[in-house]
Amino acid sequence: xxxxxxxxxxxxxxxxxxxxxxxxxxxxxxxxxxxxxxxxxxxxxxxxxxxxxxxxxxxxxxxxxxxxxxxxxxxxxxxxxxxxxxxxxxxxxxxxxxxxxxxxxxxxxxxxxxxxxxxxxxxxxxxxxxxxxxxxxxxxxxxxxxxxxxxxxxxxxxxxxxxxxxxxxxxxxxxxxxxxxxxxxxxxxxxxxxxxxxxxxxxxxxxxxxxxxxxxxxxxxxxxxxxxxxxxxxxx
Amino acid sequence: xxxxxxxxxxxxxxxxxxxxxxxxxxxxxxxxxxxxxxxxxxxxxxxxxxxxxxxxxxxxxxxxxxxxxxxxxxxxxxxxxxxxxxxxxxxxxxxxxxxxxxxxxxxxxxxxxxxxxxxxxxxxxxxxxxxxxxxxxxxxxxxxxxxxxxxxxxxxxxxxxxxxxxxxxxxxxxxxxxxxxxxxxxxxxxxxxxxxxxxxxxxxxxxxxxxxxxxxxxxxxxxxxxxxxxxxxxxx
DNA sequence: CGAGTAATTGACCAACGTCAAACACTGTGG
DNA sequence: CCACAGTGTTTGACGTTGGTCAATTACTCG
Numbered sequence: 001x002x003x004x005x006x007x008x009x010x011x012x013x014x015x016x017x018x019x020x021x022x023x024x025x026x027x028x029x030x031x032x033x034x035x036x037x038x039x040x041x042x043x044x045x046x047x048x049x050x051x052x053x054x055x056x057x058x059x060x061x062x063x064x065x066x067x068x069x070x071x072x073x074x075x076x077x078x079x080x081x082x083x084x085x086x087x088x089x090x091x092x093x094x095x096x097x098x099x100x101x102x103x104x105x106x107x108x109x110x111x112x113x114x115x116x117x118x119x120x121x122x123x124x125x126x127x128x129x130x131x132x133x134x135x136x137x138x139x140x141x142x143x144x145x146x147x148x149x150x151x152x153x154x155x156x157x158x159x160x161x162x163x164x165x166x167x168x169x170x171x172x173x174x175x176x177x178x179x180x181x182x183x184x185x186x187x188x189x190x191x192x193x194x195x196x197x198x199x200x201x202x203x204x205x206x207x208x209x210x211x212x213x214x215x216x217x218x219x220x221x222x223x224x225x226x227x228x229x230x231x232x233x234x235x236x
Numbered sequence: 237x238x239x240x241x242x243x244x245x246x247x248x249x250x251x252x253x254x255x256x257x258x259x260x261x262x263x264x265x266x267x268x269x270x271x272x273x274x275x276x277x278x279x280x281x282x283x284x285x286x287x288x289x290x291x292x293x294x295x296x297x298x299x300x301x302x303x304x305x306x307x308x309x310x311x312x313x314x315x316x317x318x319x320x321x322x323x324x325x326x327x328x329x330x331x332x333x334x335x336x337x338x339x340x341x342x343x344x345x346x347x348x349x350x351x352x353x354x355x356x357x358x359x360x361x362x363x364x365x366x367x368x369x370x371x372x373x374x375x376x377x378x379x380x381x382x383x384x385x386x387x388x389x390x391x392x393x394x395x396x397x398x399x400x401x402x403x404x405x406x407x408x409x410x411x412x413x414x415x416x417x418x419x420x421x422x423x424x425x426x427x428x429x430x431x432x433x434x435x436x437x438x439x440x441x442x443x444x445x446x447x448x449x450x451x452x453x454x455x456x457x458x459x460x461x462x463x464x465x466x467x468x469x470x471x472x
Numbered sequence: 473c474g475a476g477t478a479a480t481t482g483a484c485c486a487a488c489g490t491c492a493a494a495c496a497c498t499g500t501g502g
Numbered sequence: 503c504c505a506c507a508g509t510g511t512t513t514g515a516c517g518t519t520g521g522t523c524a525a526t527t528a529c530t531c532g
Contacts, residue, residue, distance in 0.1 A: 073469040078336070078386060080379045091375060098376060121365055128364035129357055139327060140334060142378035143316045147306070150314060150385045150428045152521080154488070172338035184511060192386045197488060199512055215497095233309040303518060388489080390520070420479060435480055 022225060029130050033060070037110035048089065048101040048109075055092030057111045061085050064107025065181070068099040069189070079189040081141065084168050088134055090114070105181055106188075151190045151233070156189040158201040159230040162211070162219060208236070265363050268356060269296070273346035284325065284337040284345075291328030291411040293347045297321050300343025301417065303333040305425070317377065320404050324370055326350070341417055385428045387469070393427040394437040395466040398447070398455060419453075444472070 014109075037060065043046070048059055051070060059066070066083040068091070080099055083089050090115075091098045121128040148160045184195045184202075191198070202219075205211045210227050212220045221227050230236065273296065277285070284295055287306060295302070295423070302319040304327070316335055319325050327334045328350075357364040384396045401418075420431045420438075438455075441447045446463050448456045456462050466472065 032277060080382060091372065091379075093376060098379070121368070122361055125358055125361040125364050128361050128368055132357070132364055132368045132371055133376060135368055136327065139375045140329060142375055142382065143327075143334070146316060146378065146382045146385055147375060149382055152487070163453060166245055183509095194489060195511075196490090196513080200488090203512080388519070430521060431479070432481080432522090437522090439480080 007224040024176045029124075029127050032124065032127060033110070033112060033117075036116040036120070037112045039108065039110055041108045042103050042106065044050060044103050044106050049097050051098060051100045052096050055090060055114060057113050058090035058117060058125075059101070060112060061087050061089065062108045062110060064106060064109070065104040066101055066109070067104050067186075067189070068101050070099055072216055077189055078114075078192070081138070081145070082190055085137070088131075104168050104186060118210065126128045148190075149189055153235055154193055154197050154201040156230055156233065156235070157193060158187070158198060159205065159210075161187060161191050162221070163227075163231045166221070205230075265360075265366050268360065268363060269346070269348060269353075272352040272356065273348045275344065275346050277344045278339050278342065280339050280342050282339045284339065284361070285333050287334060287336045288332050291326060291331055291333045291350060293349050294324055294326035294353060295337070296346040296348060297323050298344045298346060300345070301340040302337055302343060302345075302421075303340050304337050306335055312375075313425055314428070317374070317381070318426055319428060323374070324367075340422060381426075388464075389471055390429055390433050390437040391440050392466055392469065392471070394423070394434060395441065395446075395463060397423060397427050398457070399463075399467045402457070410415065441466075 039062075042064075047057070048066065061083050063085055066087075066089055067079050068081040068083060068089060069077045069079040069230070072078055081089075082104070083101075089109075090103050101223070121131055124166075144160075145163065146156050148164075151157050151160070184198050185195075188195045188198045193201070202213065206213055208226070210221070210223045210230065212222050214220060226234075275298075278300075284302065285291070285293075297319050299321055302323075302325055303315050304317040304319060304325060305315040308314055318340070319337075325337050325345075339454045357367060380396075380400065382402075384393050387393050387396070392454045408422070420434050424434045429437070438447070438449065442449055444462075446459045446466065448458050450456060462470075462472075
């Protein structure tokens with residue numbers, strides 16, 4: 001009934017690299033999940049679930065972007081992950097969601113009841129293994145995020161973010177121009193800067209001819225070498 | 237032959253909270269892993285594997301502390317995780333280790349060949365599920381780490397670190413006084429500060445009677461309420 | 473009781489946050 | 503087609519905070 005049932009086509013690597021093999025949940029896994037998932041369309045800026053709420057489902061993103069975040073004391077939010085098509089959202093602990101999830105753009109996603117997913121995974125090594133791959137992928141991304149946030153050099157953070165978006169875009173044509181869909185404020189939340197600092201960083205990278213900003217918020221990488229240099233920790 | 241075979245007793249939560257149930261790999265999982273694991277003792281400051289090297293095994297920590305890190309351009313290291321008894325080390329991607337791992341203290345650990353682990357997990361839903369739990373736990377920790385590193389207020393970072401150590405100590409008596417085993421420099425690497433900044437932060441927390449430093453590097457939390465306040469983002 | 477290492481402290485500097493104002497862009501309605 | 507609101511971006515001035523670098527003090531272990 002759902003076509004494609006659950007598109008999770010982006011797991012290129014495995015848990016402890018168990019799976020250089022695949023990228024996607026295989027057909028069988030997708031079909032099995034489709035049996036228990038509910039498809040839903042959600043407009044932008046809609047909360048999917050709140051931190052602390054009983055965790056009853058996992059969301060598989062089919063289209064659109066979702067952000068996972070926590071609220072800091074003084075109103076500022078700390079985004080812990082940006083989720084793209086193929087990603088799963090719903091990290092929990094002791095029955096409660098750990099973060100709040102909200103759509104950034106309009107999105108279509110599949111809601112998978114947790115109890116059913118757990119039951120299914122327990123009896124299905126292939127599925128459990130696939131989920132392990134996903135979790136491992138998320139772990140790598142989280143570590144990359146830590147790397148981004150721990151850099152002092154603002155253009156470095158932004159460059160790493162752009163690089164991430166660039167890679168993500170490679171996963172699917174759909175999300176190719178995603179970066180353009182994200183506001184300066186969205187980027188700022190993810191890389192832990194203020195919108196102003198992001199703006200300055202982008203201006204800096206542009207003035208040095210590393211990137212070029214196109215109208216509509218599009219960004220193009222002009223000088224790959226120097227861009228990579230900055231991404232890898234370089235200071236210019 | 238190995239007793240306990242693989243002590244992984246600290247998974248309190250499940251993947252998407254699939255497992256509020258258990259904490260530990262169950263007996264069966266441990267026994268199965270023991271069949272393919274090799275026990276080894278390693279002194280402090282020994283590299284287990286280097287980033288980029290072919291990932292052929294996962295290490296299960298039985299005793300001691302391991303750090304997972306990457307080298308930044310200017311010699312500075314960025315620690316991405318501190319691993320304690322019960323944790324697994326060996327995150328890889330496309331057949332290569334993602335980070336370098338090194339013992340912080342002397343440690344005893346079990347080396348589990350990756351291919352065998354993968355094969356076993358593929359055919360064993362319970363094991364795959366347990367590994368999923370572990371990975372999910374690591375993911376939560378990684379996000380917490382991001383939270384730590386993204387705070388501007390140095391005493392806040394240090395307090396969050398101490399809180400983490402406090403929780404970890406609760407997992408086992410063995411690691412109770414672990415914090416004492418970590419040098420200022422070790423802490424600094426994890427929370428992304430300089431040793432000097434950590435020192436200042438500790439001095440600050442102490443001068444405000446939030447913590448007290450005991451000889452031998454021991455740290456005691458004096459004022460839980462204000463400590464928690466700082467941990468949760470408060471500024472004093 | 474010393475040698476060596478780790479922790480602490482101080483002075484200066486660089487970089488971002490903050491706050492606020494100026495500006496640009498988008499889409500609307502006249 | 504243009505004026506205009508509303509939002510999002512950019513820019514400026516100033517303050518805060520940790521990094522840097524180096525010197526000093528504690529500590530540990532022979």
